[in-house]
Amino acid sequence: MSTERLRSVVGEGFPLSRRGFLGITAVTVAAATGCASTSVASRIEERHRDGILRIAVASAPSNINPLDSGSEVTRWIAEPVVETLYAYDDRQRSVPLLAAGEPEVSADGLTWRIPLRSGITFQNGDELTANDVVATLAHVNDLGSGSEWITYLLGYVQSYGADDAYTVRIELTKPYGLMRSHLTNLPIVHRDYAKRKDAMMGTGPFRLESFTPGQTFKMVAYDGYHGGKPDLTGIEYTVFQDGATRLISLRQGKVDLLTSVPYHNIGSVRANPDLHVDEVEGPNDILSYVAVMREPFSDPWFRKAVAAATDRHGVLSKVFGGAAVIGQGPIGPAEMGWDPDLQPYPDEPDLDHARELLDQATTERRDFTLTIGTNHTSRDMAQVLAAGWAKIGIDVTIQQLAGGPWSNKMLDRSYDMLMNVFQSGFTSGPANYMALAPAQSTSVLSCGFVNQEVDELMDTVWRTSDDEVRAASLRRINEILVEEAVMFPPVYPKIVVARLATVSPLNLDQLRISRVAPQNLSLVPGGTDE
Template sequence: MTDRHTTPVPGTVPAPVSGPTFSRRRFLAASGVLTAGAFPLAACGGEPGGTSASGAPSTGGAKALDTLAFGVASISDYLNPLSTTSSRVHWITDPVVEPLYTYDASLKSVPLLADGEPEISEDGLTWTVKLKKGVTFHNGDPFTAEHVAATLAFVTDPKSTSDWTAYFVGYVAKVTAPGDHTVKIKLTTPFGVLRSHLTNLPIVHKDFVKRTDTTLGTGPFKVDKVTQGQQVTLTGHDAYHGTKPTLRGVAFQAVPDPATRLVNLREGKIQIMTGVSPESAGLLKQDDKIRVHEIDAPSDIVTYFQAAKGPFTDAKVRQALGHAMDRKGVRDVVYAGTASIAQGPIGPATEGHDPSIRLYAETPDAAKAKALLAEAGVSSLSFTLTITNDPVMKNIGQVLAEGWKQAGITCTLEVLDIGPWVKKWASGEYQMAMTGFESGFGSGRTAFTLLGQMSSRNPLNFGYKNAEVDRLLGEAWAATDEAARAEACKKIGKLLADDAILLPPVYPKMIVAQRADLSALDETLMSVSRVALPPLRSA
């Protein structure tokens, strides 16, 4: 896989095309699949909009320090947040670039670069957004509508191969700037979930929308120095339009080896460690100098069935697999007890999660699985599960294969590098495919990416058709009311759970560790994969 879209957790499902119909090839190109050998990748982001960049105040009279060091698994060679939704980019660029709206302390979307709420026409097809005045980019240029229009033009252009394109393609018809501080967005169909997209999409200086080596924004920090693949440093932006950050600098250091990151954290060489493994979390919890956060965030394990041909055309066969899944084994063996047992397709951090769904036991129910196969007229079941070659997915595959064996189901694991996996997934050349993805940065708490492929109009839907799911998807994405959208997604989740078309064994958690002498990270923001930048305090 090329580094065009970096190499974060793969598997983001492209947005549903419930409005205008697009050819599969055009959709894949718009999503970056054909052109980059990857599909949209959603990931953990950093501080979303600058309003919380100053972090919590120091406590106990401790002296505030001025530099924060992150230890991350890797740093992308690309620093354009409009090209990708990868955590390798957005952990770094979120303090630099800002969206039109941001999250408040209760995760409500509130204006940031926008000056108030959008004006939505009666037919829902025109959104007018007024922009805040007096804001400047880091180079001193004024923030105006032309930069917003340029950003939206880039992410809505299929030729850009931006990961963000899948959030807008088919819905946004045209973006204009009728005034210096006014933006008009013309839609093809009512699209209330656009508010969530505008809460996550960073606005970049118009001259930087296609740059890959750096970025320019309006945030509380600006890019200082980039050592490709190794380190990126940020410095405070003195002319920031919001509350000035107490931190003067932030450094992101690539430390690929998890054990080395752990040692660096304990020794104070870094203050925040991302990509904490479940095993490391257990060790770090024993250190009173370390604070570990295990957060329900939009992080999912997703299964894709080739439902257009056997053996998974029959829901009873899929249900049999669901009942024979060793969910407890995945939770305890792969995730060291940190994940929670999954039932429906929607996890606890995503809108539409329904904790009342109780379909499956924690351990394999071989008798139930065999009975369902008999009802389907299947005397024996053998299939191939296609997974990516990262250690977590391989371990999940091995645990599941052993569980299915108890029900007489034979699973052959096909383990592929990300590039070949994507090609098989995008072409439908699989029986069952499984991967993990994090949708928090791109989708926030919405189920937009998670449920997208379930639309029968989606070019990446391979055989699953449910007219009620199609209807509810259209209703969900059109809704401007979050509660109404969540209720529609809840109904969709129940239908998909009953049809066993998405079968996550567990809901993983986002795990981040920090030094205890650092003001506590905001766990509410972490539930949408954001990490605010708190001040340090010395002992």
Template sequence: MSRTLHYFFAILMVLTSVSASAQAEPTKGGIVNIAMIGEPPTLDPMMSTADLVGTITQHIFETLYTFDEKWQVIPLLASQMPAISDDGKTYVIPLRQGVTFQNGQPMTSKDVLASLHRWEKVASRGRQTAEIITDISAPDDHSIKIVLKQPYAPLLALLSLNNSAAVIMPDAQTRQNPLTEFIGTGPYQLKSHQADRFIQLTRYEGYHSQAGEPDGYGGGRKQYLDEIRFVPVADPNTRIEGAVSGQFAYVDSLPVESFDKIKNGKDKPVLLKPYGWPIFVMNSRQGLTSDILIRKAIQAALAPQDMMTAAFGSPDFFSLDGAMYPKDSIWHTEAGTAPYKPMGDTAKAQQLLKEAKYQGQTLRILTSRQYEFHYKLAQVAQAYLEAAGFKVQLDVEEWASLTQNRANPERWDMYISHSPFLPEPSLTGIMSDTSPGWWVSDKKHTALQAFNSETDPQKRVALWANVQKAIYEDVPMFKVGNFNALAAQSPALQGVRPSPWPYFWNAYLTQ
């Protein structure tokens, strides 16, 4: 299956003041402050699909597998790729030996087994996967056996992702819900969490790294930095000024229109192109948007051209595309995308509202200003939805609150989110019946089961078209377009590879 995972991100890193030469072996030491978009809703990576959570906690916790620089699955806590039975239903995963948790205890299959059982119960992607799993067992201290009801191609990708993540923790810790301890096997350990001030990570001296050179999220993980501090900076203008003044070593999620200003500041811009897509997720479970005619009216009313222009300004930073994956991806297909209209279709939306017998109920949209483009998208969407006849209410919340409130179907009809282009389509949140939005339909299940049970890479590409058709026909979400992501990095900080979830093992300071 790993052959189907390709590296979609054309990465441009603009660090004009940084020397191309590198030290033979960087010097250990230093503290870096990393500006993030806000306070994470949790530090339990199983409990959240938020990129903010995954970005921070991937330094503390590790998974059995991860992604290399080409987005292929490679071992992390596993010692090698699994032995898979001829029928594709049984995976035997050998575990690395010598790995210890940050409390000094050795990692064994008992810990891995307990962690995977917890993942099946509390993580949205874990619950999705549990429907396919017959049994998980530990044949000995150094291996795990997973038996499936049927072949399931996304399994290893699901075991690799860093949010809603199948992280490994000590057996005793797995019985905590919510977590009260945060002990993993990662290169950095949690020292202090002062809410709304910083999350302080320090080097775990007992860390047992994979051998070899760094390779994407895998390979050798060196701990040059003494300390990493993730600082919540909710206001995007404050993040911009922090980058210009050089207040932070790295600033995540900057508005793309600040590119020129950042370029002339102390930190330098880092552009990921293309990064991903913003989406409006519909509440398919209850309330106004549980009516498919209402969802189709929203689909017709929204105007991606004006929404993306408001959110990202220049077309240098976005493109209009109804396909779930960009043109250079193996997953790109135009199947089902006819309803995607750059300027929307107000008349069609009005007709659909009439057919739905819409009575003027309030359409509640959850959004946040910590991702400023979310808020701008919501403002333009509100105008077009009101033009179609909807009564619209924008509920603007802190990102941490939004990610918690979206779990309650009574509180919203749509919420705005975004995602990088994930290497395996089945990692997308809406593919899980239990993910907020709760898209459940026979059409989805038929298309997704055929896609996930096929292990031949080329056949999977063709079957993905049917899943995309189901998305457009059931309208569990509205994809607005493709966008580029902007961050900023100090010239003194080296060894950071631009990536959708930035990581700071292998990073070091030169000044």
């Protein structure tokens, strides 16, 4: 197949490397052989007789404890197994799930008492009690546990305990408006599993039966589930690191759902009548930080020149296949604090204006290192951006690091510019608070930016229980960070999931906060009419 023909399938913007050419050729050939053939349809029908939903994921954690990570890599696999005290309804309101009702909060806001529903059992038959919630809280508040939740709770949670079998008490050091958000996102596990990294047990409709680290995870329906019997008998996750392989497996009917659609294949997937594609704006952020504490980004004119020369449209078309929104500040269109009228940067870079800004810079530096993650999306994005910045005479070195070393760079602030893709729906719901943390001068993640108004507004965001006040504070923070060119992601990527037509529709309101919720899906003989 010619390059011209391939470009008609994947879109003009996608840069065809040899690897990309081979991968896309494989996908296109699979489509040409007839995914909807009788043999494929028969295979799907035969496979669905066991009632098992099969899901293809791009990666899986080595540590499967859902208390240690809020990333989609961990939580997508844990979704059918664990539940939270409160949950988001379809209007993204926090409503009781394992909790029996609203928390009782003292007048000073420092004591929270959460009532638990009685009669809810874990997948081994043990009843959920306050001791399980206390064990969960103990783990995520332990500095030595490795849980990322410590970054949300440190300095706020003083103590916790069980008043009785069905009442949890949490004592705070100061009023904490985000506490309800955390109780809506933090999973609750069996007390004997709180510290385990090789197993998980919750109160969800499926229990983890077996898994091969980094390869497969098999769940079976739990007959004692408090919410009623699910339609599925089981859920199986299989890891396919290569995007083309994941997509071929879906086209051939070997799997039912694909959580990470390769962005450069979105066009061909949309055109396939046997597949459904769900695209939503969600908390799928590109973390983008510059080290304001030293050159070259300590110079505001240098920062503004880089921001003005950022090739946003190039990233949108070449990397994300159009499945994104042009970026401005750190807060995206699906997140609290989004301001659609804040558009200081054009889609296409204004290179003349960028050169004028650069001419005003006092730093003599015309180079920096861009440190990114190891995923292909980050690499492709960095290449497009570096090419754009080179047009105004800035030389960029791209440094790819795995998660641990990348995080270490962030913690010890030994970077020029950091960039990575990050979903926050499982820790923050419709607001990505951690994306903003480096802008606060007192944060351990501080990028060196010092602005008293931002510091005060960030304190308000964390402390207030008034969502309108929080949203207004976030909007102003976003505006300042854009004006000062401290955080300027090129785009806001959409969350994209593909499934066979024989799988029931996803709840898009839940997908907007990262929830695929496979436990609520069903297999539909003959396909759905969408």
